[in-house]
Amino acid sequence: MKTVALDITRTGWVTTFQDLGRRDTERRGVPTGGAADQHSAAVANLLVGNPRGATLIENMGGEPALVPDSDVLLAVTGAPAEVTVGGTPVSSWSPLVVPAGHEVRVRGDVNRGTRNYLAVNGALTAETLLGSAAPDARMGFEQVVARGSRVLLETEFRGFTGRLFEPPLFRLPVPVPRFENGPWDIDVVACHGIHTIAGIREVIGDSTYVVTPRSNHVGLRLDGPVLHPDSDTEIVSHGVPVGALQIPHADELIVLGRYRSLTAGYPIVGVASRTSLPLLGQAGPGQELRFRWTDRETSLRRFARREAEVRTLEHAVAEAFGALGLSAPLPRTN
Template sequence: MGISIIKAGLLSTVQDLGRWGFQRQGVPVSGAMDRLALRLGNVLLGNDESAAAIECTWTGPSIRFDQDQLISITGANLLPKLNGKEIAMWKPIYVPKDAVLSFGKADSEGCRAYICFYGGLDVPHVLGSCATYLSGKMGGLNGQALVKGDQISFLKAFESVSSTFNWSMDSSLYPNLASRKIRILAGPHTARLEKDSLLDLFKQSFEISNSSDRMGYRLKSKMLHLKDKRELLSSGVCFGTIQLPADGQPIILMADHGTTGGYPIIGQVASIDIPLLAQLKPGEHIQFEEIDLRAAQQLLLEQEQQINRLRQGVRLKYES
């Protein structure tokens, strides 16, 4: 007993925090695009942070619950409703048996929401992860996006004397999705940019093109030029790596990126801003802002401390 998919939405997939440890074999980490939203959603339910959830893109699914359950919805506001009535995000929500969870379209900010379930979803682990990797047809439910008629069981049933939760998460833990500033660190080949192109990297805005997806965001802007055109050996890449192909239009690698790349690396998105980046839509513009490694690490440390405080607070709520 769990959920049944009535309508799949534009792109709904089962995701967790990714498939780690297999990049040397060419298997991408994949996982949630906005890992912070997924983590926070699971923390709100007292779950392991990596518990499998549903990632919804632009237009969410319609889901019937075949048994009582506790959920949380985080990330972008896709206007969630329970039996046609709007419900709050960023808090535990009790869902009774036979209720239908539905969504509208993304509001002005963000495009990905996460539905987390008490205890997580019961889907097979492939190489240690439930994450759906669409190109490799692995993980999730049959290695593909959810479709009408799919059924997924819960790992745990929610049993409690109370179904009312009058508390929610402090919104300051999550980035302001209205921001278009993306902080980046210098890459190993940043110094190879021509002087004017180096200035343009931080001065001009970049449009996210329509050819962007979970593998990478292709950007449109004034061309960036390198001082020389020498070939490079392929090297390891990660989520947020900014590559510069021969056409002079940068690519930011996203959750389903390959494990190596041969294009010059002109920057790396700071981990603190990857959730914001993951919520941006084609047609929107961003601007890069330089940050040094120490400052980026400090911001990430402060965020982790905040998450730890939330985790402790949630534990006390459930214990009481």
């Protein structure tokens, strides 16, 4: 094991430490939080041989960059981006050997997604709250990665025993999501028996919504047509899942994210499918969304297929690394 320093030479609009969030904390009133795009974060870690939930860097907008003082194995995922190492273009969604002293720079396209994830083989040194490095500004745990700071990494990576390959290192079955131009289609499962608003499914299914600048990590606020309950009967406060479609008193639709409040008193008319949540995590101001109603069984089948793709990648990475002969075993700690 060796310690590597990653010098942060540039940051984006918001650059933080991140992981997949907290476990078993919602029963204590603390949201799970974690990466807005859980799929991209998990795949980034798998591509460098880390556990899915290892700490990595999440960036929103701008042009983050870092320089390692020793060779590292690194991957960048998330929204479409131009990635360079020492000024040379390289592939995203692929493992990369970054030589010591070479700057890694990521220039994302905010018109096709807002977040990128940068994972490095090993364990990044970051503070934790309730077992997770995920930030929670409301609890004073911001986890901001600042320009000029030095991030320490504990890693066993010392290069490959054989000849280094030019990027891409491997031909891997990477499940890369599609970031289409124009409206993004979001699958939604209806909430039967919770809140009934006559005609709401037709209105939502036939409309296009636009993400507004008032959106944040708690939820996406969408401009578009909505309907309100016929009566002003008070709704008893109830639990709300990640991805819930909520209609507040204002004429807007809110899709709740991983940092939402755990209870609410507004109508919930549907829940975004688990396969659509990563795409919602990439939606920024101005992005158009369309909602497609689906049933629970179809939603579960689609998620199972996506999970199978990620597991296939996990096994392929382990086999590829073993075939090339890493000089030391990949770390398996969280």
